[in-house]
Amino acid sequence: MANAAQNQHNLGENDERWRNVQSLRELFHGRFSEREAETIINHFHGNFQQAVNFGFEATQAEIEDVLGNGDGWQLVIYVRQHQVVQDLNRRYEITKEIRQFSCGLCNTMWWRKVPTRKMVSKCRTCKKRKKALPRDKEWGWARFNCVCGNEYHHFGAMDIRMLRGSNGVQLSGKSKSLCFRCNQYLVEPTEILPPRRRPRRSLPKGAHCTAYNCYKRYIPTVPEPIVPVCVHPRSLPITVLVAANSHTSTGSTVDTFMSQDDLITDINP
Incomplete structure (x- = not known):
């Protein structure tokens, strides 16, 4: 009985995390891959608001620390310069x-x-x-x-x-x-x-x-x-x-x- 309840709880957490990943991708118009969005979400232990703040405010060093030294920083710069995303930044919402x-x-x-x-x-x-x-x-x-x-x-x-x-x-x-x-x-x-x-x-x-x-x-x-x-x-x-x-x-x-x-x-x- 306890195992069933725990499994149900885990399924709920996984579903919520998946929704947060897709939410982050939607907010940034799909510019983050699913893997990158999941990495950011996991970095903040599933906290969606912190992940959003990170996407808009993190420094280059912080970005590279989370996403690696690849194209992560250039990707974020491109996203931040996108006019629609700038508008979203003012509201922090969709x-x-x-x-x-x-x-x-x-x-x-x-x-x-x-x-x-x-x-x-x-x-x-x-x-x-x-x-x-x-x-x-x-x-x-x-x-x-x-x-x-x-x-x-x-x-x-x-x-x-x-x-x-x-x-x-x-x-x-x-x-x-x-x-x-x-x-x-x-x-x-x-x-x-x-x-x-x-x-x-x-x-x-x-x-x-x-x-x-x-x-x-x-x-x-x-x-x-x-x-x-x-x-x-x-x-x-x-x-x-x-x-x-x-x-x-x-x-x-x-x-x-x-x-x-x-x-x-x-x-x-």
């Missing part, structure tokens, strides 16, 4: 963003936390890499701000060119929602909310939609405005409103090691 991805071929959408400098994620169905959707192409649970002063949340889309109106004409621009408070204005979404920023998804009592395709359409009374199209998932025949562009790797950087955290992708209310 920033991440929660971004939306989609695959038109597989009709799937997902959210993923990815490095800001490499916003790419792989479709789980076809395994093709996709670029993050631009903010003005996202859709999902959204924030709305009506001119009457009401702020509310509902499904919205920043680009509805894939959809058609009741007359069959292709639509454009953002989706619209009837304000739940005043019932007088059609409001466009202000932003699409990533899963971890979403408030509890519930609609006020009496909320209704006048769109021709709404799965629970409300017949409007004059002079209530008519919503051009409903983008609630239950009202749409497709999941993907905007297909993300495919990513072609240039091989210029090490594959992203960061955990691209899966986020809640459930689009049902």
